[in-house]
Amino acid sequence: MDAPGTPFEDEIVVRRIRFSSEDTGFAVVDADRDGDELVLIGPLAHLEEREHVKVSGIWHEDKRYGPQVKVSLAESVPPSGDEALMAYLKRVRHVGAIRASKLLDRYGEHVLNVIDEDPGLAFRRIGLNPQRAREAAKSWNALRSTRALHLLLAPHGLAWLVPRIAAEYGERAHDTVRKRPYELTNVFGVGFQIADTIARAAGVPRDSPGRRRAAVVHVLIEAEREGSTCLPVPELATKAGTLLGAAPPDAQLFHDMVEHGDLVLEQDEDVLWAYRPPTYNLEVELGDLINGLAKSSPSLKPAVVATDDLTPAPEQAAAVLAAFTSRVSIVTGGPGTGKTATIRLICAAAKAQKASIALVAPTGRAARRMAESTGMEASTIHSALGWIPGQGPTRDEIEADLLVVDETSMANLELLVTLLRAVGAGMHVVLVGDADQLAPVGAGKPFAELVATKAVPVAELTHIFRQAAGSMIVRGAHAVRQGGMPDFAPHEGLQRDLFLIERADPMQALDEIESLVSRRLPEHYGVDPLTDVQVFAPVYRGALGIEAINQRLRQALNARGQQVMGGRLRIGDKLMLSGRNLHDLGLMNGTILRLLDHQDEKLIVSADRVVVELPDEEAPRLQLAYACSIHKGQGIELPVAIVVAHPASGAYFLRREMFYTAMTRARLATLVVGTRQVVARAAATPDTSRRYSRLAARLAPD
Numbered sequence: 232m233d234a235p236g237t238p239f240e241d242e243i244v245v246r247r248i249r250f251s252s253e254d255t256g257f258a259v260v261d262a263d264r265d266g267d268e269l270v271l272i273g274p275l276a277h278l279e280e281r282e283h284v285k286v287s288g289i290w291h292e293d294k295r296y297g298p299q300v301k302v303s304l305a306e307s308v309p310p311s312g313d314e315a316l317m318a319y320l321k322r323v324r325h326v327g328a329i330r331a332s333k334l335l336d337r338y339g340e341h342v343l344n345v346i347d348e349d350p351g352l353a354f355r356r357i358g359l360n361p362q363r364a365r366e367a368a369k370s371w372n373a374l375r376s377t378r379a380l381h382l383l384l385a386p387h388g389l390a391w392l393v394p395r396i397a398a399e400y401g402e403r404a405h406d407t408v409r410k411r412p413y414e415l416t417n418v419f420g421v422g423f424q425i426a427d428t429i430a431r432a433a434g435v436p437r438d439s440p441g442r443r444r445a446a447v448v449h450v451l452i453e454a455e456r457e458g459s460t461c462l463p464v465p466e467l468a469t470k471a472g473t474l475l476g477a478a479p480p481d482a483q484l485f486h487d488m489v490e491h492g493d494l495v496l497e498q499d500e501d502v503l504w505a506y507r508p509p510t511y512n513l514e515v516e517l518g519d520l521i522n523g524l525a526k527s528s529p530s531l532k533p534a535v536v537a538t539d540d541l542t543p544a545p546e547q548a549a550a551v552l553a554a555f556t557s558r559v560s561i562v563t564g565g566p567g568t569g570k571t572a573t574i575r576l577i578c579a580a581a582k583a584q585k586a587s588i589a590l591v592a593p594t595g596r597a598a599r600r601m602a603e604s605t606g607m608e609a610s611t612i613h614s615a616l617g618w619i620p621g622q623g624p625t626r627d628e629i630e631a632d633l634l635v636v637d638e639t640s641m642a643n644l645e646l647l648v649t650l651l652r653a654v655g656a657g658m659h660v661v662l663v664g665d666a667d668q669l670a671p672v673g674a675g676k677p678f679a680e681l682v683a684t685k686a687v688p689v690a691e692l693t694h695i696f697r698q699a700a701g702s703m704i705v706r707g708a709h710a711v712r713q714g715g716m717p718d719f720a721p722h723e724g725l726q727r728d729l730f731l732i733e734r735a736d737p738m739q740a741l742d743e744i745e746s747l748v749s750r751r752l753p754e755h756y757g758v759d760p761l762t763d764v765q766v767f768a769p770v771y772r773g774a775l776g777i778e779a780i781n782q783r784l785r786q787a788l789n790a791r792g793q794q795v796m797g798g799r800l801r802i803g804d805k806l807m808l809s810g811r812n813l814h815d816l817g818l819m820n821g822t823i824l825r826l827l828d829h830q831d832e833k834l835i836v837s838a839d840r841v842v843v844e845l846p847d848e849e850a851p852r853l854q855l856a857y858a859c860s861i862h863k864g865q866g867i868e869l870p871v872a873i874v875v876a877h878p879a880s881g882a883y884f885l886r887r888e889m890f891y892t893a894m895t896r897a898r899l900a901t902l903v904v905g906t907r908q909v910v911a912r913a914a915a916t917p918d919t920s921r922r923y924s925r926l927a928a929r930l931a932p933d
Contacts, residue, residue: 235292239300242285242308243269250796250850251276257851258391262286273302276391277381281318283308296798305390307381316342324370325363326354333357346371372402379405383432389425396421409433413445416452423449423474443480444488446471451507455674459923460514460644464496464503497925504925510674513648517677518929520651524559525687530657531555531632534580547573550690551580554633554661557688561681562663564692565712566895567705570663571604573692574635577661578605581633589631591615591650593641594866595822596839601637612636612650628655640664641865644675644926667712669865669892675924686930703729704894704901711891711914719903729894730902731910737774737879740904741783744873747902748857749787752871756899760788761805761825763870766858767893770881777858780875784857795829796850802826806836807856807863808849818843821863823856861889864896872897876913877905885913 233239243262249270251258258275261268262284271286278284288302313335320331320342334357338345346353350368359367380393383405396415397404407414412430415421423445430442450470454462462470464485472479485505488494495511497504506514533555543551547569553560554577562573574590581588590609592598601609616624634654636642639662642650654660662678670676682689695705707717707729719731732747734740744766753760766784771777785792785804792801800806806824818824818838827842828835834845834853845853858875874893876885882905890913894901903910 233290235290237290239290240287242283245278245280245282245284270299271302272299274391275302275305277393322374323367325359325367330357376402376405383408413441416445416449443484446474447480455510458670460510460674461504461506461923461925464505467505513644514926517644517648518926521930524660527558529556529558531586531659532584534583541572541576543576544694546690546692546694547576551576553688553690554659559660560688562690563666563682565665566708567695568692569696570692574663575605586632588633589629590635592637597638597866600868616653626653629653633659635661637663639678640666640668641671643671643673644677647677667891669862669888676922677926680926684927684930701726703727708891708895711887714915716911716914728900732902732904733906735906740775740877743904744780745783745787747873748784758870765864765867765869766873767861767864768858768875768880769884773879775875775877775880777860780858781855785855800826802828805856806853807859809852809854821866861893865892867896870899872901874903875905876903876909878909882909886916886918887914888918890914
């Protein structure tokens with residue numbers, strides 16, 4: 232190996248793919264250079280074993296894995312020589328070793344060019360019947376398109392996108408990229424900037440209408456990721472202009488996009504709003520579904536029933552009554568206000584009139600809590616809908632007289648619409664949640680909007696019950712809801728379950744977190760440091776970011792874990808499924824897992840004591856979870872939570888809703904590690920990022 236930082240440029244042969252991520256293009260590859268073994272890391276997911284590749288990069292010394300080449304560019308070398316050409320020809324459908332040899336014998340080193348001129352004729356000449364020759368020609372054209380894609384994309388470090396683009400467009404892939412590169416924004420993971428880079432390489436002019444249309448769509452997609460369903464047209468135009476580095480798009484472009492079905496414009500009294508059509512349709516549909524339920528006649532009898540251990544408070548009695556006098560109603564409140572008890576009262580009143588009940592929640596963990604607290608079966612929303620990956624829901628209707636949805640604040644626009652589509656004739660729906668928690672991931676925050684508009688009956692639970700009132704977590708959470716500083720001082724008669732550990736120095740704070748998780752909390756509370764304790768932090772980077780905490784806690788809790796998947800994971804690691812729902816396995820985005828084993832190209836993981844096998848290709852979606860973001864942990868509830876509130880951990884990003892959500896994840900104790908100033912600032916600073924939505928207008932009375 233040369234010194235770290237020394238440039239590397241040479242031709243290599245791929246020997247083995249250790250690890251590869253289709254989502255990011257990153258791969259770890261074993262390679263051969265004139266008999267020398269090398270390890271390559273970088274955007275290499277497009278490579279195949281035995282492929283010849285021209286590589287550029289720099290030498291890098293990894294502390295754990297030794298010398299590597301960090302690759303910036305990897306271009307496939309066209310096959311040459313009999314061995315390479317044979318391997319390439321055998322990839323064509325119906326062309327095995329014998330027919331590949333015939334092609335080589337007949338055309339020699341010019342074989343690829345000859346087949347390119349007329350694939351069907353070339354394959355008929357080696358004995359394929361007309362039908363098989365056509366199929367071979369189609370296979371050849373797909374390979375040729377892939378070769379052309381490599382030549383177009385590799386110089387820009389984008390060759391890892393070739394498999395994804397080829398899968399989307401087939402043998403049209405190369406022409407699509409060359410002639411209509413901005414269509415690629417429809418391919419998962421291809422944003423405007425990447426499509427723009429490809430377009431520049433293909434010679435598309437900067438002022439092309441396709442470029443401007445793609446910028447508009449990209450801005451709307453980004454707005455949806457940040458929670459909006461729409462944008463005011465002036466704001467959309469300004470942001471698109473910034474993205475383009477040019478004047479904002481004019482009214483004519485927006486008109487043309489509407490004509491082509493790429494945009495929906497809707498005028499209210501003061502503002503012209505712009506939507507992507509799918510999102511517009513979802514918002515309109517949700518308004519129609521809610522209005523339809525609100526206006527229809529109830530099918531259950533009004534009732535308020537006390538149970539052996541529960542006598543309803545006035546607010547709870549009102550919630551139970553609303554559940555039976557309206558076909559859609561809402562129960563909302565903070566911690567300790569009796570939401571769970573209200574669900575039990577509603578279920579008791581339904582059982583008294585022999586009504587069937589379905590209990591659902593957005594996550595498996597929330598569904599299990601619901602089942603434990605009610606003594607009834609509960610499931611995830613996706614399970615109740617019979618969701619199949621790639622197909623969506625398979626049940627048109629949930630069979631029950633009453634549907635109760637817990638943790639509804641976690642449901643975005645798409646999920647709530649999907650659920651309400653399955654509401655049968657006469658079914659009553661009760662949506663339960665905390666409107667002050669973090670908004671859901673994705674477009675819209677329908678639960679909070681329904682609470683705010685009161686277009687349906689809303690029971691706001693505000694009374695803190697005596698048992699909960701003794702909890703410092705509950706008292707502190709309600710102080711934060713109102714913008715106040717939580718009280719960390721112990722008081723007689725209060726359960727001391729909320730603590731502030733002040734450490735101004737980031738390294739001392741990190742040491743404190745390690746000590747708490749690995750030793751002191753397990754000893755004091757008798758909890759498991761992996762399953763019963765969760766660290767929450769606002770950001771990933773920095774001295775006290777999620778990544779730094781994860782590395783420190785992994786070293787403390789799993790230093791000797793066997794390395795798998797190229798060393799990225801270790802047996803025994805605490806992991807989280809990220810960016811994908813695996814409905815067939817009952818695993819949702821944000822599920823906490825424990826890696827138990829790796830065998831037969833499968834990762835054996837446990838999730839809440841259930842053992843599941845994951846294929847190796849899911850490995851890129853698993854990330855360390857000794858610490859996680861507050862957004863990712865929104866559905867988590869466990870014995871002990873540690874919340875990082877420190878200047879070295881993105882204090883600016885820690886806002887009231889985030890802090891409130893994090894501190895209410897724990898049942899036994901919440902420990903805040905950081906500084907009092909950051910806590911006070913977070914509690915006093917609401918999330919001012921605007922989520923644009925017009926759901927409220929669609930719920931207004933006619």
